Amino acid sequence: MKIIRQLPEMQAYAEQQRALGKTLGFVPTMGALHEGHLSLIHRAKKENHQVIVSIFVNPTQFGVNEDFDQYPRNLEADSALAKEAGADVIFSPIASDMYPAHFSTRITMGTIAEGLCGKYRSGHFDGVAIVVNKLFHLVNPHRAYFGQKDAQQVQVIRQMVADLNMRVEIIACPIIREADGLAMSSRNAYLSEKERVSARLLNQALLKGCQYIKEGHENPQELHQMMKEFLESDPQIQIQYIEILHPTTLEPVSTLKTPLMIALAVFIGNTRLIDNTIID
């Protein structure tokens, strides 16, 4: 497995592989790899000749009061995990190469980025869009793999790719969970033991929501209220949002007619966690 840090080297490698007729699968990450990331690498390995995993904690997608400085970084451990999962290249660019002085281009994502996390993390998806756009230009993949855990991110990237006629196939992969149902996330490492116990309620709330819909209830407000009361039963949990939406347009629904997505974001202490489920 190769580790590439220089931007021109990444572009030359991709060009060379393409000239040899190889297909390139790309898994963008911010590192601190866990089974969720590895599932994307495994899938990319099955569907492509070469798998490139980027590790870059992107400053432009963090708000001023967010955890950019604290975000876990361990290139050595990540490289070992990625290699074992089948990565051919780790691309770990340097921030000042990605964003040199006088970097000036911005992307504004519009409606798709306005609700859900976008409402509470102002500018977040514009930052995701600019970095993913740059990474796509550097890696030039045939396919790129994203986790459904970040459901709005998947739709934001699909929108950007469609709007800008980018020639890359976007593949959304299922959420990988811990044994007790908590969605794997690098930020789970911030939780204390007690907070980690509370974090189980996120998935439990989603399961209750699914059950409620399957029982034939029709009112989204009642579903919202039921889930809110369930989560608020734990004083450690502060709800940021619970939304019931169409899974691809992300528009709120007026009845519980499938397909639906229930998405939520909460704080447990200082840790912000998100989760969602789709009911087909």
Ligand SMILES: Nc1ncnc2c1ncn2[C@@H]1O[C@H](COP(=O)(O)OP(=O)(O)OP(=O)(O)O)[C@@H](O)[C@H]1O
């Ligand atoms: N549990 C998971 N199952 C499937 N994919 C996941 C999971 N967790 C993260 N991913 C995906 O891995 C990719 C890289 O995500 P990232 O590096 O931000 O990890 P993360 O664990 O989501 O971190 P964070 O805690 O910052 O949200 C994204 O496409 C993300 O959706």
Ligand SMILES: CC(C)(CO)[C@@H](O)C(=O)[O-]
């Ligand atoms: C897609 C991504 C790597 C862009 O920085 C990030 O938002 C993430 O890890 O989901």
Ligand code: BAL
């Ligand atoms: N996994 C999404 C990256 C972020 O929360 O900034």
